[in-house]
Amino acid sequence: MVLKNASILVIDDDADVLTALRLLLKPLVKNVVTEKNPNNIIAQIEKTHYNIIILDMNFTAIVNTGNEGIFWLNKIQKLKPDTSVILMTAYADIDLAIRGLKEGASDFLMKPWKNEKIIETIKTILSQKTSNNKKQKTLNSNTVEIIGESDAMQDVFVKLKKVAPTDANVLILGENGTGKDLIARALHENSNRKDKPFIKVDVGALTSSLFESELFGYKKGAFTDAHEDREGRFEAANGGTLFLDEIGNITLGQQVRLLTVLQNRQVTPLGSNESIDIDIRLICATNVEPKTLADESKFRKDLIYRINTVDIIIPPLRRRGTDITELSRHFVSMYAEKYNKNPFTFDTGFISKLKKHDFPGNVRELQYVLERAVIMTDGNVLKTDDLVFSSIERSTTTKSIETTSLNLDDIEKNAILTVLEKHKGNVSKSAKELGITRAALYRRLEKYEL
Protein backbone atom coordinates (compact mmCIF):
# COMPACT_ATOMS: atom_id res chain seq x y z
CA MET A 1 0.00 0.00 0.00
CA VAL A 2 1.25 3.49 -0.75
CA LEU A 3 1.37 6.37 1.72
CA LYS A 4 -1.21 8.53 -0.02
CA ASN A 5 -3.90 5.83 0.37
CA ALA A 6 -3.27 5.28 4.07
CA SER A 7 -5.71 6.03 6.83
CA ILE A 8 -4.05 6.85 10.15
CA LEU A 9 -5.32 7.41 13.70
CA VAL A 10 -3.10 9.18 16.23
CA ILE A 11 -3.86 8.81 19.94
CA ASP A 12 -2.10 10.94 22.52
CA ASP A 13 -3.35 12.93 25.50
CA ASP A 14 -0.99 15.78 24.62
CA ALA A 15 -2.80 18.22 22.31
CA ASP A 16 0.50 19.62 20.97
CA VAL A 17 1.63 16.19 19.84
CA LEU A 18 -1.68 15.66 18.05
CA THR A 19 -1.47 18.99 16.25
CA ALA A 20 2.11 18.42 15.16
CA LEU A 21 1.37 14.96 13.78
CA ARG A 22 -1.83 16.11 12.06
CA LEU A 23 0.06 18.92 10.30
CA LEU A 24 2.83 16.53 9.29
CA LEU A 25 0.66 13.72 7.97
CA LYS A 26 -2.36 15.52 6.49
CA PRO A 27 -0.72 16.46 3.16
CA LEU A 28 0.80 12.98 2.79
CA VAL A 29 -1.96 10.49 3.58
CA LYS A 30 -5.61 9.93 2.66
CA ASN A 31 -7.02 10.38 6.14
CA VAL A 32 -5.55 11.36 9.47
CA VAL A 33 -7.67 11.51 12.62
CA THR A 34 -6.40 12.53 16.05
CA GLU A 35 -7.85 11.45 19.38
CA LYS A 36 -7.01 12.80 22.81
CA ASN A 37 -8.98 10.38 24.95
CA PRO A 38 -7.95 6.70 24.79
CA ASN A 39 -11.41 5.72 26.02
CA ASN A 40 -12.67 6.71 22.56
CA ILE A 41 -10.33 4.31 20.75
CA ILE A 42 -12.89 1.53 20.43
CA ALA A 43 -15.54 3.86 19.03
CA GLN A 44 -12.99 5.32 16.59
CA ILE A 45 -11.82 1.99 15.23
CA GLU A 46 -15.31 0.59 15.01
CA LYS A 47 -16.40 3.62 12.98
CA THR A 48 -13.45 3.79 10.56
CA HIS A 49 -10.90 1.32 9.24
CA TYR A 50 -7.38 2.58 9.94
CA ASN A 51 -4.30 1.02 8.38
CA ILE A 52 -2.05 2.37 11.10
CA ILE A 53 -2.59 3.63 14.63
CA ILE A 54 0.09 5.73 16.31
CA LEU A 55 -0.45 5.12 19.99
CA ASP A 56 1.10 6.91 22.95
CA MET A 57 2.24 4.54 25.72
CA ASN A 58 1.97 6.96 28.60
CA PHE A 59 -1.53 8.15 29.33
CA THR A 60 -2.50 9.42 32.71
CA ALA A 61 -3.61 6.24 34.45
CA ILE A 62 -7.13 5.56 33.31
CA VAL A 63 -7.12 1.82 33.56
CA ASN A 64 -5.39 -0.23 36.17
CA THR A 65 -3.85 -3.04 34.13
CA GLY A 66 -0.14 -2.36 34.18
CA ASN A 67 0.64 -0.07 31.32
CA GLU A 68 -2.14 1.76 29.48
CA GLY A 69 -0.34 1.66 26.12
CA ILE A 70 -0.04 -2.15 26.28
CA PHE A 71 -3.66 -2.37 27.43
CA TRP A 72 -4.89 -0.39 24.42
CA LEU A 73 -2.53 -2.20 22.07
CA ASN A 74 -4.10 -5.50 23.11
CA LYS A 75 -7.61 -4.10 22.64
CA ILE A 76 -6.82 -2.82 19.16
CA GLN A 77 -5.25 -6.11 18.16
CA LYS A 78 -8.24 -8.05 19.32
CA LEU A 79 -10.76 -5.88 17.54
CA LYS A 80 -8.73 -5.00 14.45
CA PRO A 81 -5.98 -7.55 13.91
CA ASP A 82 -5.23 -6.07 10.48
CA THR A 83 -4.42 -2.64 11.86
CA SER A 84 -0.74 -1.96 12.56
CA VAL A 85 0.18 -0.13 15.74
CA ILE A 86 3.19 2.16 16.14
CA LEU A 87 3.96 2.93 19.78
CA MET A 88 5.18 6.35 20.87
CA THR A 89 7.27 6.39 23.98
CA ALA A 90 9.79 8.37 25.93
CA TYR A 91 13.41 7.22 25.86
CA ALA A 92 13.19 6.06 29.46
CA ASP A 93 10.45 3.59 28.51
CA ILE A 94 12.35 1.67 25.89
CA ASP A 95 11.89 -1.61 27.76
CA LEU A 96 8.17 -1.06 27.65
CA ALA A 97 8.32 -0.42 23.92
CA ILE A 98 10.21 -3.70 23.42
CA ARG A 99 7.47 -5.43 25.39
CA GLY A 100 4.95 -3.76 23.07
CA LEU A 101 6.80 -5.18 20.05
CA LYS A 102 6.63 -8.63 21.60
CA GLU A 103 2.91 -8.21 22.11
CA GLY A 104 2.40 -7.42 18.46
CA ALA A 105 3.10 -3.70 17.86
CA SER A 106 4.69 -3.10 14.46
CA ASP A 107 7.29 -0.58 15.59
CA PHE A 108 7.96 2.15 18.12
CA LEU A 109 9.09 5.76 17.95
CA MET A 110 10.92 7.78 20.55
CA LYS A 111 9.74 11.17 21.70
CA PRO A 112 10.87 13.72 20.67
CA TRP A 113 10.56 12.25 17.20
CA LYS A 114 12.10 13.15 13.89
CA ASN A 115 9.53 13.77 11.16
CA GLU A 116 11.51 11.83 8.54
CA LYS A 117 11.71 8.85 10.91
CA ILE A 118 7.93 8.77 11.39
CA ILE A 119 7.28 8.89 7.67
CA GLU A 120 9.89 6.24 6.97
CA THR A 121 8.40 3.97 9.66
CA ILE A 122 4.89 4.37 8.25
CA LYS A 123 6.10 3.66 4.71
CA THR A 124 7.93 0.52 5.82
CA ILE A 125 4.86 -0.82 7.62
CA LEU A 126 2.63 -0.12 4.62
CA SER A 127 4.99 -1.91 2.26
CA GLN A 128 5.19 -4.87 4.66
CA LYS A 129 1.41 -4.99 4.69
CA THR A 130 1.42 -5.42 0.92
CA SER A 131 3.85 -8.31 1.09
CA ASN A 132 2.10 -9.84 4.11
CA ASN A 133 -1.16 -9.85 2.20
CA LYS A 134 0.58 -11.96 -0.37
CA LYS A 135 1.80 -14.31 2.37
CA GLN A 136 0.22 -17.72 2.39
CA LYS A 137 -1.23 -18.01 5.89
CA THR A 138 -2.22 -21.62 5.43
CA LEU A 139 -0.68 -24.48 3.56
CA ASN A 140 -3.49 -26.54 2.08
CA SER A 141 -3.35 -29.81 0.29
CA ASN A 142 -5.79 -32.63 -0.16
CA THR A 143 -6.48 -33.55 3.47
CA VAL A 144 -4.08 -31.25 5.27
CA GLU A 145 -4.53 -27.67 6.41
CA ILE A 146 -1.49 -26.22 8.15
CA ILE A 147 -1.86 -22.78 9.65
CA GLY A 148 1.21 -20.62 10.04
CA GLU A 149 1.77 -17.02 9.08
CA SER A 150 4.73 -16.54 11.42
CA ASP A 151 8.11 -16.17 9.75
CA ALA A 152 9.19 -19.43 11.37
CA MET A 153 6.31 -21.38 9.78
CA GLN A 154 6.69 -19.54 6.47
CA ASP A 155 10.25 -20.89 6.36
CA VAL A 156 8.89 -24.38 7.00
CA PHE A 157 6.39 -23.97 4.13
CA VAL A 158 9.13 -22.82 1.74
CA LYS A 159 11.32 -25.80 2.61
CA LEU A 160 8.37 -28.17 2.43
CA LYS A 161 7.38 -27.02 -1.04
CA LYS A 162 10.96 -27.30 -2.25
CA VAL A 163 11.59 -30.76 -0.90
CA ALA A 164 8.14 -32.38 -1.35
CA PRO A 165 8.37 -33.11 -5.09
CA THR A 166 11.82 -34.68 -4.73
CA ASP A 167 12.21 -38.21 -3.45
CA ALA A 168 14.64 -37.06 -0.74
CA ASN A 169 14.36 -38.67 2.68
CA VAL A 170 13.19 -36.12 5.21
CA LEU A 171 13.70 -35.99 8.96
CA ILE A 172 11.17 -33.81 10.79
CA LEU A 173 12.27 -32.47 14.17
CA GLY A 174 10.00 -30.75 16.66
CA GLU A 175 8.63 -30.91 20.17
CA ASN A 176 5.46 -32.89 20.91
CA GLY A 177 2.37 -31.50 19.25
CA THR A 178 4.15 -29.08 16.90
CA GLY A 179 2.59 -30.62 13.80
CA LYS A 180 5.18 -33.16 12.60
CA ASP A 181 2.46 -35.54 11.49
CA LEU A 182 0.76 -32.79 9.46
CA ILE A 183 4.03 -31.84 7.79
CA ALA A 184 4.73 -35.47 6.89
CA ARG A 185 1.29 -35.77 5.28
CA ALA A 186 1.74 -32.47 3.45
CA LEU A 187 5.08 -33.70 2.08
CA HIS A 188 3.34 -36.78 0.72
CA GLU A 189 0.37 -34.86 -0.69
CA ASN A 190 2.67 -32.41 -2.48
CA SER A 191 4.81 -35.18 -3.96
CA ASN A 192 4.59 -37.25 -7.13
CA ARG A 193 3.57 -40.17 -4.93
CA LYS A 194 0.39 -38.47 -3.73
CA ASP A 195 -1.92 -41.02 -5.36
CA LYS A 196 -0.02 -43.91 -3.76
CA PRO A 197 -0.26 -45.01 -0.11
CA PHE A 198 0.87 -42.93 2.84
CA ILE A 199 1.67 -45.34 5.67
CA LYS A 200 2.47 -44.16 9.17
CA VAL A 201 4.13 -46.36 11.80
CA ASP A 202 4.85 -45.22 15.33
CA VAL A 203 8.12 -47.15 15.57
CA GLY A 204 8.91 -45.79 19.02
CA ALA A 205 5.95 -47.72 20.42
CA LEU A 206 6.87 -51.10 18.92
CA THR A 207 8.43 -53.82 21.05
CA SER A 208 11.46 -55.60 19.58
CA SER A 209 9.45 -58.55 18.28
CA LEU A 210 6.66 -56.39 16.87
CA PHE A 211 9.17 -54.07 15.18
CA GLU A 212 10.20 -56.68 12.65
CA SER A 213 6.81 -58.29 12.06
CA GLU A 214 5.07 -54.92 11.74
CA LEU A 215 7.63 -53.37 9.39
CA PHE A 216 8.75 -56.36 7.34
CA GLY A 217 5.69 -58.66 7.53
CA TYR A 218 5.66 -62.41 8.04
CA LYS A 219 4.70 -65.74 6.53
CA LYS A 220 2.15 -68.05 8.05
CA GLY A 221 3.85 -70.22 10.69
CA ALA A 222 6.85 -67.89 11.13
CA PHE A 223 6.02 -67.77 14.86
CA THR A 224 3.33 -69.12 17.16
CA ASP A 225 0.67 -66.49 16.44
CA ALA A 226 1.40 -66.19 12.72
CA HIS A 227 -1.82 -67.86 11.56
CA GLU A 228 -1.65 -66.33 8.08
CA ASP A 229 0.69 -64.27 5.87
CA ARG A 230 0.82 -60.61 6.77
CA GLU A 231 2.16 -57.82 4.62
CA GLY A 232 4.67 -55.51 6.36
CA ARG A 233 4.36 -51.73 6.42
CA PHE A 234 7.30 -51.29 4.02
CA GLU A 235 5.49 -53.41 1.46
CA ALA A 236 2.17 -51.66 2.10
CA ALA A 237 3.84 -48.33 1.39
CA ASN A 238 5.36 -49.56 -1.89
CA GLY A 239 5.23 -46.80 -4.50
CA GLY A 240 4.22 -44.29 -1.84
CA THR A 241 5.53 -42.80 1.39
CA LEU A 242 6.48 -44.52 4.64
CA PHE A 243 6.35 -42.25 7.68
CA LEU A 244 8.27 -43.57 10.69
CA ASP A 245 7.28 -41.55 13.74
CA GLU A 246 9.30 -41.42 16.99
CA ILE A 247 12.38 -42.70 15.19
CA GLY A 248 14.58 -41.30 17.96
CA ASN A 249 13.28 -43.94 20.37
CA ILE A 250 14.31 -47.13 18.56
CA THR A 251 17.06 -49.39 19.91
CA LEU A 252 20.48 -49.81 18.31
CA GLY A 253 19.46 -53.32 17.18
CA GLN A 254 16.36 -51.96 15.47
CA GLN A 255 18.49 -49.28 13.85
CA VAL A 256 20.70 -51.95 12.25
CA ARG A 257 17.65 -53.77 10.83
CA LEU A 258 16.26 -50.58 9.44
CA LEU A 259 19.56 -49.53 7.92
CA THR A 260 19.94 -52.86 6.12
CA VAL A 261 16.50 -52.48 4.52
CA LEU A 262 17.16 -48.90 3.48
CA GLN A 263 20.56 -49.79 1.99
CA ASN A 264 19.31 -52.83 0.08
CA ARG A 265 15.89 -51.39 -0.73
CA GLN A 266 14.54 -54.87 -0.04
CA VAL A 267 12.66 -56.47 2.84
CA THR A 268 12.48 -60.11 3.78
CA PRO A 269 9.30 -61.03 5.69
CA LEU A 270 9.83 -63.19 8.79
CA GLY A 271 9.76 -66.89 7.85
CA SER A 272 10.42 -66.19 4.16
CA ASN A 273 13.50 -66.79 2.03
CA GLU A 274 12.49 -64.32 -0.60
CA SER A 275 13.24 -60.61 -0.52
CA ILE A 276 10.75 -58.09 -1.86
CA ASP A 277 11.92 -54.97 -3.69
CA ILE A 278 10.59 -51.83 -2.15
CA ASP A 279 10.24 -48.37 -3.60
CA ILE A 280 9.36 -45.95 -0.84
CA ARG A 281 9.96 -42.34 0.05
CA LEU A 282 10.98 -42.28 3.68
CA ILE A 283 9.92 -39.58 6.12
CA CYS A 284 10.95 -39.86 9.77
CA ALA A 285 10.05 -37.69 12.74
CA THR A 286 11.21 -37.31 16.29
CA ASN A 287 10.88 -35.05 19.29
CA VAL A 288 14.29 -36.14 20.52
CA GLU A 289 16.87 -33.38 20.73
CA PRO A 290 19.47 -33.26 17.93
CA LYS A 291 22.13 -33.65 20.64
CA THR A 292 20.76 -37.12 21.46
CA LEU A 293 20.60 -38.09 17.80
CA ALA A 294 24.20 -36.98 17.43
CA ASP A 295 25.24 -39.20 20.36
CA GLU A 296 26.69 -42.31 18.75
CA SER A 297 26.03 -44.45 21.81
CA LYS A 298 22.29 -43.90 21.18
CA PHE A 299 21.96 -43.42 17.46
CA ARG A 300 23.97 -44.76 14.53
CA LYS A 301 25.55 -42.07 12.42
CA ASP A 302 25.14 -44.05 9.19
CA LEU A 303 21.40 -44.32 9.82
CA ILE A 304 21.12 -40.60 10.57
CA TYR A 305 22.81 -39.78 7.26
CA ARG A 306 20.45 -42.07 5.40
CA ILE A 307 17.20 -40.76 6.88
CA ASN A 308 18.23 -37.14 7.01
CA THR A 309 18.88 -35.97 3.47
CA VAL A 310 16.88 -32.88 4.38
CA ASP A 311 15.66 -31.89 7.83
CA ILE A 312 12.67 -29.75 8.64
CA ILE A 313 12.68 -28.24 12.11
CA ILE A 314 9.23 -27.19 13.33
CA PRO A 315 9.43 -24.38 15.87
CA PRO A 316 7.51 -24.66 19.15
CA LEU A 317 4.25 -22.71 19.29
CA ARG A 318 5.66 -20.20 21.79
CA ARG A 319 8.05 -18.98 19.09
CA ARG A 320 5.37 -18.48 16.45
CA GLY A 321 3.99 -15.07 17.44
CA THR A 322 0.71 -14.33 15.72
CA ASP A 323 0.06 -17.96 14.75
CA ILE A 324 -1.75 -18.38 18.07
CA THR A 325 -4.47 -15.99 16.92
CA GLU A 326 -5.00 -17.72 13.58
CA LEU A 327 -4.87 -21.19 15.09
CA SER A 328 -7.33 -20.18 17.80
CA ARG A 329 -9.84 -18.88 15.26
CA HIS A 330 -9.40 -22.08 13.28
CA PHE A 331 -9.92 -24.44 16.24
CA VAL A 332 -12.76 -22.44 17.78
CA SER A 333 -14.76 -22.42 14.56
CA MET A 334 -13.96 -26.11 14.06
CA TYR A 335 -15.29 -27.01 17.53
CA ALA A 336 -18.26 -24.64 17.28
CA GLU A 337 -19.31 -26.62 14.23
CA LYS A 338 -18.56 -29.97 15.85
CA TYR A 339 -20.60 -29.19 18.97
CA ASN A 340 -23.40 -27.41 17.06
CA LYS A 341 -22.78 -24.02 18.65
CA ASN A 342 -23.11 -20.58 17.07
CA PRO A 343 -19.93 -18.80 15.98
CA PHE A 344 -17.87 -17.42 18.89
CA THR A 345 -16.21 -14.09 19.52
CA PHE A 346 -13.36 -13.56 21.98
CA ASP A 347 -13.55 -11.54 25.15
CA THR A 348 -10.92 -8.80 25.66
CA GLY A 349 -7.79 -10.48 26.93
CA PHE A 350 -8.68 -13.97 25.62
CA ILE A 351 -5.99 -13.99 22.93
CA SER A 352 -3.46 -12.18 25.12
CA LYS A 353 -3.93 -14.79 27.83
CA LEU A 354 -3.22 -17.48 25.24
CA LYS A 355 -0.18 -15.55 24.01
CA LYS A 356 1.21 -15.37 27.52
CA HIS A 357 1.05 -19.14 28.03
CA ASP A 358 4.16 -20.97 26.81
CA PHE A 359 2.34 -24.10 25.54
CA PRO A 360 4.69 -26.92 26.42
CA GLY A 361 2.27 -29.22 24.56
CA ASN A 362 2.31 -26.88 21.54
CA VAL A 363 -0.54 -26.87 19.01
CA ARG A 364 -2.10 -30.01 20.43
CA GLU A 365 -2.37 -28.36 23.84
CA LEU A 366 -3.89 -25.22 22.29
CA GLN A 367 -6.40 -27.40 20.46
CA TYR A 368 -7.47 -29.19 23.67
CA VAL A 369 -7.67 -25.97 25.67
CA LEU A 370 -9.94 -24.42 23.05
CA GLU A 371 -12.09 -27.52 22.64
CA ARG A 372 -12.67 -27.53 26.39
CA ALA A 373 -13.44 -23.80 26.36
CA VAL A 374 -15.99 -24.21 23.56
CA ILE A 375 -17.69 -27.08 25.39
CA MET A 376 -17.75 -25.47 28.82
CA THR A 377 -18.59 -21.85 28.04
CA ASP A 378 -22.09 -20.42 28.27
CA GLY A 379 -23.12 -18.08 25.48
CA ASN A 380 -20.99 -17.25 22.48
CA VAL A 381 -18.24 -15.08 23.88
CA LEU A 382 -15.16 -17.00 24.95
CA LYS A 383 -13.81 -15.49 28.14
CA THR A 384 -10.36 -15.59 29.71
CA ASP A 385 -11.84 -17.68 32.53
CA ASP A 386 -12.81 -20.34 29.99
CA LEU A 387 -9.11 -21.02 29.41
CA VAL A 388 -7.84 -23.76 31.68
CA PHE A 389 -4.28 -24.97 31.13
CA SER A 390 -3.28 -28.47 32.12
CA SER A 391 -0.39 -28.85 34.52
CA ILE A 392 0.27 -32.33 33.10
CA GLU A 393 1.72 -30.94 29.85
CA ARG A 394 4.48 -29.14 31.68
CA SER A 395 5.80 -32.29 33.27
CA THR A 396 5.51 -34.60 30.24
CA THR A 397 6.88 -32.52 27.44
CA THR A 398 10.44 -32.90 26.22
CA LYS A 399 12.84 -30.00 26.31
CA SER A 400 12.91 -27.51 23.50
CA ILE A 401 14.79 -28.69 20.45
CA GLU A 402 16.07 -25.22 19.65
CA THR A 403 17.67 -24.77 23.03
CA THR A 404 19.92 -27.67 22.22
CA SER A 405 20.88 -26.90 18.66
CA LEU A 406 24.63 -26.86 18.37
CA ASN A 407 24.68 -24.01 15.89
CA LEU A 408 26.43 -21.05 17.55
CA ASP A 409 23.92 -18.49 16.26
CA ASP A 410 21.05 -20.63 17.60
CA ILE A 411 22.75 -20.96 20.96
CA GLU A 412 23.23 -17.18 21.19
CA LYS A 413 19.65 -16.48 20.03
CA ASN A 414 18.23 -18.92 22.56
CA ALA A 415 20.33 -17.51 25.39
CA ILE A 416 18.98 -14.04 24.55
CA LEU A 417 15.38 -15.26 24.37
CA THR A 418 15.67 -17.16 27.65
CA VAL A 419 17.16 -14.20 29.48
CA LEU A 420 14.66 -11.73 27.99
CA GLU A 421 11.83 -14.00 29.05
CA LYS A 422 13.29 -14.31 32.53
CA HIS A 423 13.47 -10.53 32.89
CA LYS A 424 10.11 -9.95 31.19
CA GLY A 425 11.70 -8.05 28.30
CA ASN A 426 13.81 -5.74 30.47
CA VAL A 427 16.80 -5.01 28.22
CA SER A 428 19.09 -3.56 30.90
CA LYS A 429 18.73 -6.54 33.22
CA SER A 430 18.98 -9.00 30.32
CA ALA A 431 22.15 -7.34 28.96
CA LYS A 432 23.68 -7.45 32.43
CA GLU A 433 22.95 -11.14 32.84
CA LEU A 434 24.27 -11.89 29.35
CA GLY A 435 27.44 -9.95 30.17
CA ILE A 436 27.10 -7.53 27.26
CA THR A 437 26.18 -3.85 26.92
CA ARG A 438 22.64 -2.70 26.14
CA ALA A 439 23.83 -1.52 22.72
CA ALA A 440 25.35 -4.94 22.01
CA LEU A 441 22.07 -6.58 23.01
CA TYR A 442 20.09 -4.26 20.73
CA ARG A 443 22.42 -5.12 17.84
CA ARG A 444 21.77 -8.80 18.46
CA LEU A 445 18.01 -8.28 18.77
CA GLU A 446 18.15 -6.67 15.37
CA LYS A 447 20.40 -9.37 13.95
CA TYR A 448 18.08 -12.18 15.04
CA GLU A 449 14.94 -10.14 14.30
CA LEU A 450 13.74 -10.61 17.87
Ligand SMILES: Nc1ncnc2c1ncn2[C@@H]1O[C@H](COP(=O)(O)OP(=O)(O)OP(=O)(O)O)[C@@H](O)[C@H]1O
Ligand atom coordinates in the same frame (compact mmCIF):
# COMPACT_ATOMS: atom_id res chain seq x y z
N1 LIG B 1 0.02 -25.56 11.98
C1 LIG B 1 -1.07 -26.25 12.30
N2 LIG B 1 -2.26 -25.90 11.77
C2 LIG B 1 -3.39 -26.57 12.11
N3 LIG B 1 -3.42 -27.61 12.96
C3 LIG B 1 -2.26 -28.00 13.51
C4 LIG B 1 -1.03 -27.35 13.20
N4 LIG B 1 -0.04 -27.96 13.87
C5 LIG B 1 -0.61 -28.96 14.57
N5 LIG B 1 -1.93 -28.99 14.37
C6 LIG B 1 -2.88 -29.92 15.02
O1 LIG B 1 -2.35 -30.19 16.31
C7 LIG B 1 -2.44 -31.56 16.64
C8 LIG B 1 -1.05 -32.14 16.87
O2 LIG B 1 -0.34 -32.15 15.65
P1 LIG B 1 0.56 -33.39 15.19
O3 LIG B 1 -0.04 -34.70 15.64
O4 LIG B 1 0.87 -33.24 13.73
O5 LIG B 1 1.86 -33.09 16.08
P2 LIG B 1 3.15 -33.99 16.25
O6 LIG B 1 4.31 -33.06 16.30
O7 LIG B 1 3.19 -35.07 15.22
O8 LIG B 1 2.90 -34.59 17.69
P3 LIG B 1 3.67 -35.83 18.42
O9 LIG B 1 5.09 -35.39 18.65
O10 LIG B 1 2.94 -35.98 19.71
O11 LIG B 1 3.56 -37.00 17.50
C9 LIG B 1 -3.17 -32.21 15.48
O12 LIG B 1 -4.55 -32.29 15.78
C10 LIG B 1 -2.92 -31.27 14.32
O13 LIG B 1 -3.97 -31.34 13.39
